[in-house]
Amino acid sequence: MEHTAVRVETEERLENVSFGMxxxxxxxxxxxxxxxxxxxxxxxxxxxxxxPHMLNVPIASxxxxxxxxxxxxxxxxxxxxxxxxxxxxSNNLLLTALCGLAFLVLxxxxxxxxxxxxxxxxxxIFYSCYYTMxxxxxxxxxxxxxxxxxxxxRARRGDFTKTYNSPIEVCGLYWCLVEVVWFFLFPVLYLV
Amino acid sequence: xxxxxAHAEEIHPEPKDFFHKYVWSYDHKVISKQYLFTAFFFLIxxxxxxxxxxxxxxYPFQPVPVLGSLLHGHLFFDDSGAITPEGxxxxxxxxxxxxxxxVMIPMxxxxxxxxxxxxxxxxxxxxxxxxxxxxxxxxLPAGILAFSSFFLAKGAxxxxxxxxxxxxxxSSSTPGSGxxxxxxxxxxxxxxxxxILGGVNFLTTIVKMRAxxxxxxxxxxxTWSQLITAVFQALATPVLGxxxxxxxxDKVFHTSFFIPSGLQNSDxxxxxxxxxxxxxxxxxxxxxxxxxxWFYSHPAVYILILPGMGxxxxxxxxxxxxxxxxxxxxxxxxxxxxxxxxxxxxxHMFVSGMSPAxxxxxxxxxxxxxxxxxxxxxxxxxxxxxxxxxxxxxxxHGLSFLSMFIIGGLSGIFMAATPVDIYIHDTYxxxxxxxxxxxxxxxxxxxxxxxxxxxxxxGRKMNDKLGYLHWFLTFVxxxxxxxxxxxxGEGGQMRRLxxxxxxxxxxxxxxxxxxxxxxxxxLGASQIIFLFNYFYSIVKGPKxxxxxxxxxxxEWTIPSPAPYHNFDKIPTVYxxxxxxxxxxxxxxxRDWIAQDEKLPA
Amino acid sequence: xxxxxxxxxxxFITLLVITAVQIGLSYADFLAPxxxxxxxxxxxxxxxxxxxxxxxxxxxxxxxxxxxxxxPFVLFCIMNGALVLDVLxxxxx
Numbered sequence: 001m002e003h004t005a006v007r008v009e010t011e012e013r014l015e016n017v018s019f020g021m022x023x024x025x026x027x028x029x030x031x032x033x034x035x036x037x038x039x040x041x042x043x044x045x046x047x048x049x050x051x052p053h054m055l056n057v058p059i060a061s062x063x064x065x066x067x068x069x070x071x072x073x074x075x076x077x078x079x080x081x082x083x084x085x086x087x088x089x090s091n092n093l094l095l096t097a098l099c100g101l102a103f104l105v106l107x108x109x110x111x112x113x114x115x116x117x118x119x120x121x122x123x124x125i126f127y128s129c130y131y132t133m134x135x136x137x138x139x140x141x142x143x144x145x146x147x148x149x150x151x152x153x154r155a156r157r158g159d160f161t162k163t164y165n166s167p168i169e170v171c172g173l174y175w176c177l178v179e180v181v182w183f184f185l186f187p188v189l190y191l192v
Numbered sequence: 193x194x195x196x197x198a199h200a201e202e203i204h205p206e207p208k209d210f211f212h213k214y215v216w217s218y219d220h221k222v223i224s225k226q227y228l229f230t231a232f233f234f235l236i237x238x239x240x241x242x243x244x245x246x247x248x249x250x251y252p253f254q255p256v257p258v259l260g261s262l263l264h265g266h267l268f269f270d271d272s273g274a275i276t277p278e279g280x281x282x283x284x285x286x287x288x289x290x291x292x293x294x295v296m297i298p299m300x301x302x303x304x305x306x307x308x309x310x311x312x313x314x315x316x317x318x319x320x321x322x323x324x325x326x327x328x329x330x331x332l333p334a335g336i337l338a339f340s341s342f343f344l345a346k347g348a349x350x351x352x353x354x355x356x357x358x359x360x361x362x363s364s365s366t367p368g369s370g371x372x373x374x375x376x377x378x379x380x381x382x383x384x385x386x387x388i389l390g391g392v393n394f395l396t397t398i399v400k401m402r403a404x405x406x407x408x409x410x411x412x413x414x415t416w417s418q419l420i421t422a423v424f425q426a427l428a429t430p431v432l433g434x435x436x437x438x439x440x441x442d443k444v445f446h447t448s449f450f451i452p453s454g455l456q457n458s459d460x461x462x463x464x465x466x467x468x469x470x471x472x473x474x475x476x477x478x479x480x481x482x483x484x485x486w487f488y489s490h491p492a493v494y495i496l497i498l499p500g501m502g503x504x505x506x507x508x509x510x511x512x513x514x515x516x517x518x519x520x521x522x523x524x525x526x527x528x529x530x531x532x533x534x535x536x537x538x539x540h541m542f543v544s545g546m547s548p549a550x551x552x553x554x555x556x557x558x559x560x561x562x563x564x565x566x567x568x569x570x571x572x573x574x575x576x577x578x579x580x581x582x583x584x585x586x587x588x589h590g591l592s593f594l595s596m597f598i599i600g601g602l603s604g605i606f607m608a609a610t611p612v613d614i615y616i617h618d619t620y621x622x623x624x625x626x627x628x629x630x631x632x633x634x635x636x637x638x639x640x641x642x643x644x645x646x647x648x649x650x651g652r653k654m655n656d657k658l659g660y661l662h663w664f665l666t667f668v669x670x671x672x673x674x675x676x677x678x679x680x681g682e683g684g685q686m687r688r689l690x691x692x693x694x695x696x697x698x699x700x701x702x703x704x705x706x707x708x709x710x711x712x713x714x715l716g717a718s719q720i721i722f723l724f725n726y727f728y729s730i731v732k733g734p735k736x737x738x739x740x741x742x743x744x745x746x747e748w749t750i751p752s753p754a755p756y757h758n759f760d761k762i763p764t765v766y767x768x769x770x771x772x773x774x775x776x777x778x779x780x781x782r783d784w785i786a787q788d789e790k791l792p793a
Numbered sequence: 794x795x796x797x798x799x800x801x802x803x804x805f806i807t808l809l810v811i812t813a814v815q816i817g818l819s820y821a822d823f824l825a826p827x828x829x830x831x832x833x834x835x836x837x838x839x840x841x842x843x844x845x846x847x848x849x850x851x852x853x854x855x856x857x858x859x860x861x862x863x864x865p866f867v868l869f870c871i872m873n874g875a876l877v878l879d880v881l882x883x884x885x886x
Contacts, residue, residue, distance in 0.1 A: 012400065016319045018854075020396040022861045023426050027388050029865035031430035034484045036869070037876045038438065038449060044880045046475050052819060052829065061816050068808045075801055075848055121445045125475035128447030136437065176849045183840045187833035191819035192826070399857070427865060431872075483879075487872055535871060547882045550875065 017166040018173070025177045028140075032181055035133045039188065042125050049126040052192055059110045060190045063103050067179045070099030078172040084162040086155045093152035093168070096175065100145040107138050133185055140178045147171055204321055206756045216329075218321035221754055223328050224306035225649070227298050230328075232723065234294040234335060241287040243716050244268065248275045248283070249692045250709030267342055278367055280690035281350035285368070286342070288353030289376065292496070293383045294335050296630060299638050300499035301387070301425065302331070305394050305418045307649065311747035311754060312415045314403025314763045314788070319396040327386040327393070334382035341375035349376035352688060354485060357450035357478045361442050362463055374443055381436040384429045384488075391425025394418055403746070403788075405765035408523075410787065412745045412769040413516065416523050417502025420530045424491040424498075428534070432488035435481065448476040482544055486537035494533045496630050498526060500593060500637035501568060507590030507640050508572050510743045512579025513783050515770040517571045525564035525571075532561050542613045551610050558608035565601050569594070580773075580783075584741075585659035589640025592667050596632025600625055603678065618688075621681025627674045639666070639722065646726075647740050651753035652733030658725040665718035672711035676704045742784045745769045749786050763788035804847045811840050 043050065077092035114127075121131040151171055154160065160168060204218045217223060240259075247256050253274045255261070260273025268279025275283070306324065310317055318324050341348040350368030351360030355376065363370045398419045402411070411419075441447045453475050455463045509516040516522060538546060538554030572594050581587070603625040607613045616622065639662075646654050683701050685692065692698055692705050739748040746763055747754065765787045771777060777785040779792070815836045819829060846852040851859055 016396050016400045019400060019858065019861070020320060020323075020392050022858050023392040023395055024388075026861055026865040027392065027426045027430045030427050030868060031434050033865070033869045033872055034431055034434040034438070034487070037484065037873050038480055040873060040876060041477055041480055041880055042475070045477065049475070057816070061812075064812050065809065068805065068812060071808075071844065071848055072801070072805045079798075121441065121447045125448060128441070128449060128476075131445070132438065132441050132447065132449075173849055176844050180841045180844055183837045183844075184834075187815060187819070187837050188830075191815065192829045192833050427868060480876075483872075483876060534868060538875070547879050549882050550879050 014166055014169075017170060021170045021173050025173060028177055028181075032133075032136075035129070035136070036184070036188070039129050039133065042129055046125060049124050053190070055130065055190050056110045056113060057190050059106050060186055063106050064182065064186050066099050066103050066106075067182055070096045070103075071176060071179050073099065074172045074175045078165075078169055081155065081160050081165040081168040082162065084160075084165075086158050086160060089160060089165075089168060090152045090155040093148045093155060093171075097145045097148040097152065100141050100148070103141055104138060104145070107134065130189055133189065137178070137181055137185055140181070144171070144175055144178055147174070204317070216325060218317070218325055219756065220306045220310050220318050220321070220324060221649075223324050224303050226328050227302040227306065227331070230332060230335060231295050231298045231303065234290050234339075235299075235719075236723075237339065238287055238290040238295055239716050239719065241283050241290070243713060244275060245280070245283050245287060246709040246712040248280050248690060250706045252691055252693055267347070275690075277690045278347065278350060281352075281366065281688065282342070282348045282368055282372070284688050285349050285352050285376075286338070289349070289380070290338060291630075292353060292492070293380060294331075294338060296496050296634055296638075297383075297387065297492070298331060300503075300634060301394075301418065301421055301495065302327070302390055304414065304499060304503065304638075304641055304645075305390070305421075307645065308414055308747065309394055309397055309418055310401075311648075311750070311758060312412045312745050312769075313398060313401060313406055314746050314759060314765065315397065315401040316757050316759065316762075318393050319401055320393050323389050323393050327389040330382050330386035330389070334379040334386065337375050337379035337382065341372050341379070344371050344375065346370050346372060348372045354489070355439070355481075357439070357442075357481050358452075358455060358463075361439060361450045361478075361481075362455070362457070363443060364457065364463070374440070377436045377440050377443070381433055381440075384432045384436070387425050387429045388433075391422040391427075391429065394422040395426060398422070403762050403765055405788075407765075409520065410765055410768045412502075413505040413519075413522060414499070414502040414745075417498045417505075417526060420526045421495050421498045423530055424495050424533065428488045428491035428495075431484060432492075435484040435488065438484070439481070442476075450478050450481045451476045452478060479541070479544055479546065482541050483537070486540045487534075490537040490540065491533050493626075493629075494529060496634050497597075498529065500597075500634035501526070503637040503641040503644075504572070504590045504593040504597075505575075506745075507586050507637075507644055508575050508594070509770045509772065510644075510741055511582040511584055511587035511590070512576050513582070513772045514575055514579040515768070515772055515774065517574030517577075518567075519768065519770065521567055522571050525567040528564040529561060532557055532564070536561060539608055539613070542610050543617045548610075555608055555610050559605065562601070562605050562608075569598055569601070585654070585656060585663060586640045586644035586741075588660070588663045588667075589636045589643065592636040592663070593633055593640065596628055596636060596670075599675075600628030600632055603628065616681050618686055619681035620677040620685045620687060623687050624674050624677035624681060627677070631674065632670060636666075639663075642726065644741065645747075646729065646733075647736030647752045648747055648754055650730050650733070651736055651751075652729055653736045653740065654729040654733060655725050658721055662718055662721040662725065665721070666715060669711045669715035669718065673708050673715050676708050680704055680708075739786075742782070744771060744784050744787055746787055749788055766790060801847065804843055808840055808843060811836050811843075 073092045073095040077089050077096060080088035080092060111131075119127050121128050148171060151167055155168070207213045207217065214222060217226075244256065244259070255264075255273035256269065256275060260269050260275075263269050264273035265271045268275050268282055270276050306318070309315075346367035348368055349355070349360065349372045350366045351373060355373070359365050360369055360373050363373070398411075398415060438449045442449055442451065451463065457463050505516055505522065536554055536558045538550055539558040542551050542554075603621070607616060607622065607625060643654055643659060646652070680701055683698070685698055685701060693702055736752045738751050740752075741748070746765070749763065750759060766789070767776060767785070767787055769787060771785055773783045774785075776791060777783055780789070815833060818824070818832055818836075824832065845862060849862075851862055
């Protein structure tokens with residue numbers, strides 16, 4: 001692919017990309033749906049295994065705030081890319097990725113605390129749910145962080161212009177999805 | 193819309209080197225052919241597995257000729273070359289999994305969807321060509337994973353294509369529930385991911401990239417059926433993915449989502465997550481797997497039949513030389529099937545211990561599906577009525593689809609009734625039912641489609657005599673193979689039962705089993721005629737003109753084989769896809785008029 | 794453009810406040826367990842709607858995208874609704 005030529009993206013192409021991404025987001029929501037189904041069954045069958053606030057609420061709360069803050073950076077990045085400001089796009093993407101990394105580090109701290117207390121996925125069905133749901137969510141964060149790293153590098157190189165910025169927009173949609181999934185995971189696992 | 197045409201030319205430049213032309217190709221037509229050949233390979237594999245299953249049922253525990261003497265002591269065979277009980281379970285499991293995930297879904301959706309969608313809507317390629325290539329290159333490793341699981345030390349998965357826990361989940365339950373099951377999980381996950389990408393791609397393509405004038409009521413029914421299938425692919429397949437993910441967690445991280453508390457093995461030891469002996473984790477729910485699995489796999493049944501309905505509609509309309517009867521109800525009934533398809537999954541679970549009240553609800557929604565299906569059947573009959581029917585090879589397959597689908601569909605309504613299902617659940621009646629739908633329905637539609645679009649795909653024609661012979665043998669032996677299975681099922685022969693003679697009450701029916709097997713062997717052998725015809729005609733078939741069937745849809749307006757960028761100029765569409773023998777056709781002095789043909793003023 | 798940015802800032806602050814309320818409310822002892830669950834889910838749903846409408850741009854998108862976004866939630870409700878029914882009717886007895 002040549003990088004010297006200015007890529008132009010028509011309105012139709014942009015619509016295709018965002019429609020495709022929305023479909024993918026829908027299918028991601030369907031991917032998480034059975035996890036919640038499983039959690040509902042588990043909570044009903046074994047109410048004795050869990051009670052509110054039994055997991056590490058402080059870390060999870062900080063993580064929630066981190067994700068909310070990161071979404072602000074993400075929208076800034078999308079706006080900047082639309083006005084063709086590569087450096088600003090790149091900076092905001094890096095800030096978002098940094099938030100994602102902070103989320104993952106805190107998640108690791110949280111996991112290690114539980115593993116030290118011998119609370120493993122195999123301990124009981126509540127911890128099975130907890131590790132699986134947060135684990136797959138964490139995996140999505142990790143993928144997001146990697147993608148944002150690559151996009152930030154490309155933005156700094158000047159790949160994105162006023163006429164070609166759909167990757168940033170798509171990435172923004174994806175990041176919002178990851179955030180929304182966490183909005184549900186956080187209360188159901190940690191708070192109630 | 194005119195701008196659309198201009199930039200579509202820049203989707204991807206024509207590759208010159210072999211690698212980008214045939215291997216890592218972005219061209220939807222090449223990707224379609226890649227899928228086709230891979231699916232042919234798996235069709236042969238799955239077919240051979242079926243032959244072995246039939247051998248075992250006709251002549252239990254006797255040495256298998258040829259394959260048994262070649263492979264004795266390996267794969268499914270013991271030292272004498274006979275099939276072992278565990279081997280038999282591998283055969284049924286992998287026959288189902290391969291045929292569904294690696295043959296039929298790719299055949300119907302990836303082959304025909306890829307090839308026909310851009311051509312029929314007047315586009316130069318699908319919306320995301322890179323994603324399209326990626327879905328093939330996810331499907332292939334998935335297939336390799338599934339195929340290689342046969343060669344694992346303990347063999348392939350043995351828990352059936354539905355992978356019900358605890359059999360699949362407790363690694364110590366059967367030899368195949370160890371690494372074989374993990375291979376199965378990974379390959380199904382991968383093929384599911386490939387299917388999601390395909391669904392997203394096709395939906396975007398059909399919704400956003402139609403040529404000017406290609407309104408929703410001018411869309412060919414093949415494309416309509418692909419659109420509705422793509423909704424299933426995009427929204428139901430991820431559920432399968434998470435089912436696989438959960439079982440993967442069970443087997444690898446020893447969680448116990450699908451393992452209940454207090455499960456014991458044959459030595460009365462407690463079995464917990466991942467089948468760890470002495471791990472008292474438990475607390476899971478085997479029924480949950482069935483809910484999640486069927487939430488995908490019932491829609492998957494419609495992924496298997498809807499594109500077939502689309503293909504058959506095309507064949508029946510073209511060779512009756514009549515417009516399709518009631519186009520809008522045809523589309524509406526497919527949309528209704530889609531809506532209902534999401535809320536009927538529980539009918540697979542009537543005997544699983546689900547609440548009877550739920551069973552009642554699922555019974556009613558399932559019976560409702562008979563309505564849109566009935567609408568379709570009557571519309572096909574209406575299309576045939578007083579048509580000028582040309583009994584070409586593709587048409588015979590279209591008619592076979594129609595008649596076999598009626599049989600399979602009707603037996604589906606019987607078993608939707610809970611009391612009937614309790615009697616016939618997991619018997620050969622079920623096997624007969626879904627083979628009538630998937631083989632009698634979809635496979636005939638696929639064969640018909642392959643014959644019908646062969647000139648467009650390869651620029652040559654297939655041999656008609658071999659085609660008629662193949663159709664006749666397939667149609668007759670198909671019915672000899674699967675119709676008697678209804679009787680076996682009512683007689684109580686269970687599916688996945690390796691010893692058809694092991695129970696006294698089954699012994700009187702053994703002759704039926706032998707009859708079925710002999711028919712099945714002929715059925716299997718007749719497919720060699722098709723494969724020979726197909727591959728020989730690619731090389732040596734007579735050259736085909738652009739529109740050999742006098743058909744109307746856009747793909748027939750371009751040369752055969754379809755050129756690299758499909759259309760020199762993006763066509764403008766003026767009329768519906770089935771305007772045979774109409775007023776406009778009369779004006780040009782033919783019984784057909786292409787969708788983009790401008791009438792002389 | 795400027796009003797769009799202040800709008801996004803407002804949404805952002807609202808999200809922070811909702812999260813804080815959510816955490817605070819979970820420590821309140823005047824709610825029954827079911828009340829806690831309903832309150833938490835309602836707050837999560839409102840956060841989702843805010844993010845969907847303003848950060849993901851559904852507010853300005855056409856009906857097609859809105860339907861696409863809504864459809865999986867309908868399926869989510871069908872699947873979980875069926876399971877909850879099954880669990881409440883059957884497993885409790």
